[in-house]
Amino acid sequence: MPEKPYDHIQIELKWHTRWENADFYKAEENSAKPKFYVLEMLPYPSGTLHIGHIRNYSIGDALARYKWMRGYNVLHPMGWDAFGLPAENAAIANKVPPREWTLQNIAAMKKTHRRFAFSYDWDREVSTCEPNYYRWNQWFFLKMLERGLAYRKRALVNWCPKCATVLANEQVVEGCCWRHEDTPVEQRALEQWFLKITDYADQLLADMAQLEGGWPERVLTMQRNWIGRSEGAEIDFKLASTIQPIRVFTTRVDTIYGATCVILAPEHPLNEQILTADQQASAKAMVDARAGRDPGDIAKEGFFTGHFAVNPFSGEQVPIWVGNFVLMGYGTGAIMAVPAHDERDFEFCRKYGIAVRPVIRPVDGALGVEPGLKEAFPDDGIVENSGQWSGIASEEARRQMAAYAEQHGFGKAAVTFRIKDWGISRQRYWGTPIPVIHCPTCGVVPVPDEQLPVILPEQIAITGAGRSPLENVPSFVNVACPKCGEPAKRETDTMDTFIDSSWYFYRYCDPHNDRQPFDPAKIEYWFEIDQYIGGVEHAILHLIYSRFFTKVMRDLGLIKNSEPARRLFTQGMVIAEGAKMSKSKGNVVGADMLAEKFGADTARMFVLFAAPPEKEVDWRFEGAEGIYRFLGRVYRFVTRNLGGAGGSGASDRQVRRKLHQTIEKLTVDFETRWHFNTCIAGIMELMNVLYAEEANISAAAIQEVAEKLALMLAPFAPYLSQEIWEELGREGPVFRQAWPAFDPELAKEDEAEIVVQVNGKLRARISVPFGTPKEELERLALADERVQVHIAGKQVKKIITVPDKLVNIVVG
């Protein structure tokens, strides 16, 4: 026997992912029980394995194997095949990337783009370089363009002057560029492509009812807040001096008689018309000062424009101000300030000496005592000092006043969403090229279908100049307009890679289709997804985007379901030294080390053993050895006992009982809560019993135990269980076998152990046959010596008895 007998079945983790993908997770269309499990784990093409991914993968893989053994048809899509990449396993195994240029460039980009901080993005973005996949991204984009769901407009973006590049919001750290911590980020207006996710805001919200119960409440709440629907009214305040009225959004039109000024966002378009040059400069300074900063740290500031607007209800002239706390991105970018009934307005107006005028009386209180105190901001109440509306309850007043505004043409009831349209333009080299051509005469022209996909040029220079590097590739940019044939320019922006992840699971169902994104019939077979597994960090990004895409695809007639996934499981993040593990923090733990030292079985089992899957786990290396030891114990036990004469059989009954108890425990856990750490602990307990009783187990019992062990370990340690399976002389993949059944009779203990308490404290234990009557239990408990000691000289007041479990004697 070799010194470390388990070592020869240790296989590299990376190889493992391919091996599995190739052979065992192909869908079987004829299965009686179609089930679909999507995992967010894709195999890595390079040597970098992130421990967080091992976790995600191990959880999903254990479930997939279990479900398979339970007779489900499991689609366990593993990435590359779905994107039509060269599927040769050997290429991956030998760490030869499928497209070398891609990876080289990614390595270069890695140095300048923070997006790589997210391991999840890594595989997504690699996949994005594949024409076979982004062809269908482009197809979708053009379909959306046709329907007005994709559009182009000028928008403000973060800009770092030192990098000379656009930054995503996440790349702005405390108002400065993440790479230049002393360089404040500026706002620049650039032409950007957007998808109209706001058209679906109501549906995204309403359809959450279908997800109730299947998705974690926390994720639904986050999405609800993110979408942020609020009902209110839009009201026009006419300017005395110009033609264009200021439209404000308010949820409290009932307070409009208390509006003592109108405040514009510093970026408000009207500012260009009404502000002096100096004022415009101050407004711009406000915008710059605000970028990326913690709003709590910014004092409210503003200035009077010198102009006035008319309150259409009261006819009063109110001053127009510009305020840094008014957001252009929400509502209309202008508000009416009602300082008596809004804390923010109050803070602003008090600072600048603007009048405070209460108009809402609490139902059981007086009007506006000491404005500014918390109590002085009643939510709803009775409208006062408001002309014909005085005396009406807030809610009713809101309804009536909105209707009145609409009748008289100066406003209407309106719903505003917090969610904004999805800006998908990226000035990055890679990503799916946006398939349009800009023609000087025809305008924006879609790339005709037969010219798809638009492919990225391979030889490019990463300039870091802040414009897409594609602009410097004349062969890519200079094209003929498909409409008029005259010289035109190709769009150089690429798509956000969240596009790719928004529908990848549909593509998984039909990965090699080259005529359409997928065959709708196949989607109908597999969808909705029964169980989706992913990190909670995607609650409002990926998980909203993919819901949006699903609805768009449904409206395109491609699919029938409105939601992608019926159930969502959010696994906890992997934390290192108290901080979220990310490449930018440099605290990423590679799993390679773990896999190389102990092998794939140990690596995956260890991350499952560390904590239940929904829990955050602080990563530490110690402890992996325990799993390695355990697997060695299993292997040694099986190999040294199989084929032997066996022991007396005196412990068979006990061993069988433990075995069936263990199977029961695992089965229940897999069916309910996926606490794999306790599953593994259960198997360890079984092993401890086996070691203790080893000499007294018959050959037949050994055989049974070894077989069931292999089956139970299959979801967690596939290699070892396969090895045992073959040691047993059995053939084929072990997880093609049925999950072992447990016999409740065998699992049952012979006798019930009764806990005897006196005044709630444990004093004795007695063994009795199951079903012993209450009176008998009480008699036995009272008779126990140790109980006697504690009740001696005291009066027994009460006895609580739980059959087969507990007797509690209350004495006084």
Place this chain on the structure above:
RNA sequence: GGGGCUGUGGCGGAAUUGGCAGACGCACCAGAUUUAGGUUCUGGCGUUCGAGAGGACGUAAGGGUUCAAGUCCCUUCAGCCCCACCA
């Protein structure tokens, strides 16, 4: 500022509905095997009093409900996450 989650030994964590707190593993200690180390096997391992049998205390802190609370309720503290001037 708003919303949510979590607090159990030296550490990761068990305890399914209120019913034996600390399963399982790590670390540590001791013993066996070994020339030694490593490996492997066996045993110990919350705090404290006691020679021992055994007792007392103990699940962030305080209070409550209950025969019985890690678990339910209230208050406080600490940590983490998400959103954040959303009119």
